[in-house]
Amino acid sequence: MSNESTPRQDGSERDAYFVGGGIASLAGAAFLVRDSELPGENVHVLEKLDVMGGALDGAGSPEEGYVIRGGRMMNFPTYECTWDLLETIPSLEDRDKSIKDVMDEFNEAHQTYAIARLLGDDQDVLDVSSYDFEMEHRLSLLQLVLTPEEQLGDTRIEEWFSESFFETPFWHIWATTFAFQPWHSVAEMRRYMHRFMHEFPRLNTMEGIHRTKYNQYDSMVRPIRRWLEDHGVEFRGGCEVTDMDIVPGRDGKTVETIHYEADGTAETIDVEPTDLVFVTNGSMTDGSDLGSMTEAPELNTTGASFELWKNIVEDNPEFGTPSAFADHVQETKWPSYTVTLDEPDLLEHIVEVTGEAPGNGLITFTESNWLMSIVVAAQPHFANQPDDVKVFWGYGLFPEEEGNHVEKKMENCTGEEILEELCYHLGYLDELPAVLEDANCIPxxxxxxxxxxxxxxxxxxxxxxxxxxxxxxxxxxxxxVPRDVVFTVEYSVRSAMMAVYDLMDVDREVPAVSTHQYEPEVLVDAAKAAFR
Structure with missing residues (x-):
């Protein structure tokens, strides 16, 4: 990586530095290469970990067990910038097909229609064709949709709706689909209502959901990285950026130095005034910790990306308030778990209980004290997954509660204990000894x-x-990113496109955020769904 201090002769000789190796940086690097005059060899991605992809992860083997910290559901008409990117990047399997081509083929063959979105007592499939709204719930939702965001401030969801709203099937579906909690921002919920208004009538069936063929690391990150490396982009793992020198001047503020640590040594990168710096200021998977069948994961309270952001705003308070997001771990945490099966019996039991074929949707156990959910993706879910090995993923929204069967907080449980609790809710406890012989659950x-x-x-x-x-x-x-919704791949990709197009003066428009919420047919269908 060059630290030369000679003046830049033209735009094509400037360097671009991406701090963080998540999908925002990968997308930003791709937009620089694809849509600007910056050569790929002038683009550098700095990442603390040795693997790129951020929250879009997927790793492991049949012997050691597979791990995905989470999964990303996508929605076709509202991922404008993501599709713009993926339709121009060749897939790993066939360079004549784009990532989006492979996704389209997969989703055509695996169309979602959930029939067991919520399970109640004794594994009963609940009828969620009605959201069971009372009139006050409908009026509160309507008022939220119509209230300008700037008037909502830091209001919490639980301050907007009555207690009975949180007992409806709608809230169970909404909360476990998008991971909302009652204490979260009602302004963010409003954005979701606007962005996904067209999905409101079919949230219970998840018909509008699109997925990647494999986990997002195999299906998205690997092909994007290969394409970027083919164009000369440098990836530097084991590089933790800790601070930046941002110098004020008459024309504004300019990053002059990047401070980072590599192999325990403090290093710097001199940044020329014509160079560009793109910072991922915070990460939802920062500070993650893995457990095992016999050990519970730790709960960390700090993360490198948030610490960097805090260091930046010490001298530049206009660059946001990281503490608003990073200093509330008790309200922002939850555990997930990935189960690898050497024998298919447990998966076959899940299919029998739910009537759901693998790949058909998210299943939530409404009577679970942890509010457990599982997703059984279409198999295989990893590119290197053998046919006789099965994988599924799950999570719990109430990690501080004791289980219904396992008398421990979920966040303190080993993989074996999580499997035991899951088998309890599946009515499969008698078969637990056999399950434990053939399963690896990594929390x-x-x-x-x-x-x-x-x-x-x-x-x-x-x-x-x-x-x-x-x-x-x-x-x-x-x-x-005005009007767009966090906790989506689209939000990260759109932010990267906005950044690149602005700083590089790209002569191309960022695709507009769709406005389905203003279409008469969408509004009529949403109103009908509210009265089902």
């Missing part, structure tokens, strides 16, 4: 997984390109 505690949903006020998230910034942009889930 993961994620302290910041819903931190982007915390109540916030204007300015808590910095603009993608802050006013007066000469060469610095913020990208990812904690930059402000």
């Amino acid at each position: 993961c505690n994620m302290p910041f997984i819903t931190s982007h949903f915390m109540p916030r006020t204007p300015g808590d998230r910095p603009d993608v390109v802050p006013p007066g910034s000469n060469n610095l942009a913020f990208i990812g889930q904690f930059a402000e």
Whole structure:
């Protein structure tokens, strides 16, 4: 990586540095290469871990067990920037097909129609064709949709709706689909209502959901990285950026130095005024820790990306309020778990109980004290997964509660204990000894997984390109992207496109955020669904 201090001769000789190796940085690097005159060899991605992809992860083997900290559901008409990117990147399997081509073929063959979205007592499939709204619930939802966001401030969801709202099938579906909690921002819920208004009538069946063929790391991250490496982009793992020298001047603020640590040694990168710096200021999977069948994961309370953001705003308070998101671990944490099966018996039992074929949707156990959910993806879910090995994923929204069967908080449980609790809810406890012989459940505690949903006020998230910034942009889930919704791949990709197009003066428009919520047919269908 060059630290030369000679003046840049033209735009094509400037360097671009991406801090963080998540999908926002990968997308930003791709937009630079694809849509600007910057050569790929001038683009550098700096990542603390040795693997790129951020929250879009997927790793493991049949012998050691597979791990995915989470899964990303996608919606075709509302992922405008993501499709713009993926339709131009060749897939790993066939360079004549784009990533989006492979996704389209997969989703055509595996169309979602959930029939067991919620399970009650004794594994009963609940009828969720009605959301069971009372009139006050409908009026509160309507008022929320119509209230301008700037009037909502840091109001919490539980302050907007009555207690009975949180007992409806709708809330169980909404909360476990999007991972909302009652104490989260009602302004974020409003954005979701607007962005996904067209999905409101079929949230119970998840018909609008699109998925990748494999986990997002295999299906998205690997092909994007290969394409970027083919164009000369440098990836530097084991590189933790800790601070930046941002110098004020008459024309605004300019990043002059990047401070980072590698192999325990403090290093710096000199940044020229014409260079560009893109910072992922915060990560939902920061501080994650994995457990095992016999050990519970730790619960960390700090993360490198948030610490960097805090260091930046010490001298630059106009760049947001990281504490609004990063200092509430008790409200932003939950655990997930990935189960690898050497024998298919447990998966076959899940199919029998739910009537759901693998790949058909999210299943939530409404009577679970942990509010457990599982997702059995179409198999295989990993590119290197043998046919006789099965994998599924799950999570719990109430990690501080004791289980119905296992008398421990979920966040303190080993993989074996989580499997035991799951088998209890599946009516499969008698077969637990056989399950434990053939299964590997790896739990993961994620302290910041819903931190982007915390109540916030204007300015808590910095603009993608802050006013007066000469060469610095913020990208990812904690930059402000008007009208779009966090906890989506689209939000990160859109922020990256906005940053690149602004700083590089790209002569191409960022695709507009869709406005389905204003279409008469969509509004009529949503109203009908509210009265089902």
